[in-house]
Amino acid sequence: MMLALQHGATGFSVPVLLVGLGPSVLDIDIGPLLALVPIGLVAGVGYGIAYYYRYTYEVTASTFDVSSGVFARRSREIPYRRIQNVDSSQGLFQRLFGLAVVSIETAGGGDTEATLRFVSEDEAERLRSEIRRLTAATGESTADSDPDPDRSASDEPTPSERTRENHSSGGGAPTLLFDLEVRDLLLYAVTSFRWGAAVFPIAILVFLGGADSGSGLVPAFVIDAARPFGGPDTLEGAAVGPLLMLAAVTAVQWSVFTYVSSAIYTVANYYGFRLGHAGEDFVYERGLVQRYSGSIPVEKVQSVSVTENPLQRLVGYAGLRVETAGYGPDSGSSNQSAVPLAGTDRVYRFAETLTGVETPDFRSPPRLARRRYFVRYSIVAAVIVAAAIGLSRVSTFDRWYLTAVVFVAVPPAAHLKYVNLGYFVGADHLVIRSGFWNRQTTVIPYYRIQTVSTRRSVFQRRLGLASLAVDTASSRTFSWGSPTIYDIDLETAREIHDTGRERLQSALRERARTDDLGLSVDFT
Incomplete structure (x- = not known):
């Protein structure tokens, strides 16, 4: 019914819009258009009903199958091993009628792979639980198909095996890991800018x-x-x-x-944000008017980032985000808040417990980088003053010299840029920190690294510097770019490049031997 009404409203609104624009814009007689209003309504309702009966889905043993389309049919089989996130959302009217939208996200695509609209709340929860269970079972069967010949039956199980044994059904009430309190929510609202x-x-x-x-x-x-x-x-x-x-x-x-x-x-x-752990997944729910809930498979996490802006650092708070290879409901990208805002010490403990990374001892770029930033910002300040001078020549604005105050900000800007850069090459993880206005400390397990590329601009080549970009199997947006170690010595960049490649191969061999997820989910 909701789908029919939605398409009916669309079919009704188009003729009404044409009627409104007809006399003044289109310069046509609105008489024939008035006859299209009821026709559009009926056609829209009919299309919505046909779409409903032609849309089918099925949960099979190895794939989630979806067929849709009224005039052009489309059938998809989604393997469980490719599923990254299963999310559901409810708008205000959907909550009133007890309905939900289920979105299935996969790796390697820019759009949602499958969207089930107007399913009941119970059916949405059943689908999420069932897909989570089958996704975990698929991962288990894949691992069991290639057992380690060096391990005996008496060996201790790995953490991932203990997790599968304790949560093999994928059901049950989630274990609460984090609950965003109202005070922290208000603090998050006043210290963030979107x-x-x-x-x-x-x-x-x-x-x-x-x-x-x-x-x-x-x-x-x-x-x-x-x-x-x-x-x-x-x-x-x-x-x-x-x-x-x-x-x-x-x-x-x-x-x-x-x-x-x-x-x-x-x-x-983020009203009512709650993060829990069910089986091998993180599960979350949030939202006041539009309610979201979903799951993030632990084994699909590519990297973990601690985010802080100057206001949050001032009050001792930070946020924790996880990166997956799929697309989630948070700003239409693959990075999602695991902890929107909490005490900085607590967030760093969460990150260390989640990834198993040792406490990083950050190294800074050479001081030559700070001189580079000083020159860069001085050029920007000079451009501003030159623009003010040019404006004074064509207008009554004659106090162009006041803009020279921007040069006062150059030294602190260059210093803050420099001191917020750092990197740590650990035994199992690479940790990268950058940014002042939005500082990100990103923890990347070596086995998640896809490529490591060395980038050098014209100015970096003259100074013997380089930047090292680290890519994972994630779908990043323009505002959430690849973690990058900026402006380090060229030889250091080459050493980190070689070290990352060697430890990537070692991590992959170790994971193949132990079948360990490499991630812990005990936030206590």
């Missing part, structure tokens, strides 16, 4: 654009706010100076509105 929230103030500007201002898309309240600071009374015939002041005040307003929107989004998105 650029994606900028769409909300932009939408407000479009919605209120031109209201009593006679200035196009710029609302009256934006011009009124800038007027006491030298902004224009109206955009028509305004000089460059008042327009620049209007732009500056608007930027401040936009930043404030974005920050507030970001805080509201964070509260709504």
Whole structure:
């Protein structure tokens, strides 16, 4: 019924939109269009019903099969060994009707492999539990097909084998590992900033654009706010100076509105966050209006990152994110919050317990790198001052020399860039730290490394420096790039490259012998 109504609303809205645009934009007679409104409604409802009956899925012993399509049929068989995440979500209306959306994510794809819409809550939970159980059973059978000849029946079981013995069914109530308290949620909201929230103030500007201002898309309240600071009374015939002041005040307003929107989004998105452990999976749930829940297989985790921004470091808090090869519901990417925010010491203990990494003793790049950052930021400051000088030649803005204050920020900026870089080459893990505004400390097991590439820009080649990028089998986005060791000596980069390759081969041989997941899930 919900699917039929959804498609019916789509079929109804298109003719209604054409009716609204007909006289003024399209310059056509709306009489024939009015007849399309009920036809669109009926056609949409009919298509939704047909899609429902033509959509089938089946949980088999080795694959999850999905068939869909009304006019063009599509059939997929998804092997359990490729499944990375099984997530479910519920919007407000879906929660009222007891429905859910189940998403199945696999490795190597940019889109969700299969989405089951409008299934009942009980069916969603059954599918998640059943797929988790079969995924674990598939991994177990794969491991058992190639037993270690050097191990006897009396040998102690590995941690992964003990986990499978204790949770072979994949069912039962999850063991709670982390619960985000309201105080920490509010702290997370005020100490985080999400650029994606900028769409909300932009939408407000479009919605209120031109209201009593006679200035196009710029609302009256934006011009009124800038007027006491030298902004224009109206955009028509305004000089460059008042327009620049209007732009500056608007930027401040936009930043404030974005920050507030970001805080509201964070509260709504992470309200009631809980992380648990069931079988060989992490299970989580979160959300106020839109409720999310899902699972993250422990053996699919590629890397673990501790994230901190300056405000969070100031109050002694940090977050923990895990990277998988699939796509999860968190910002449409493969990195998901395991712990949105907690005390820094606690988060680092979580990371060490989860990965088994020893406490890292970070090494810093050579001091030559700090000089490079000083020169880089000095060039940026010079460009800003030159732009101000050019602006003063074409406008009434004559205090260009005030922009020279940006040079004061160059030394601390170069220093902060440098001191927040570090790396640690451990026995089983490579640990990389970088970033000031969003510092990330990433722990990568050697057996998860796919490629290690040495990158050198023109300036790095002149200084004898190089950067080392480490890629895993994850699907990273532009904002969440590959972990990189920046600006180290070329010889050091080559040594780390060779060490990583040797320890990768050693780790793979050891895992093949012991069949150990290499990850612990006991956060206590």
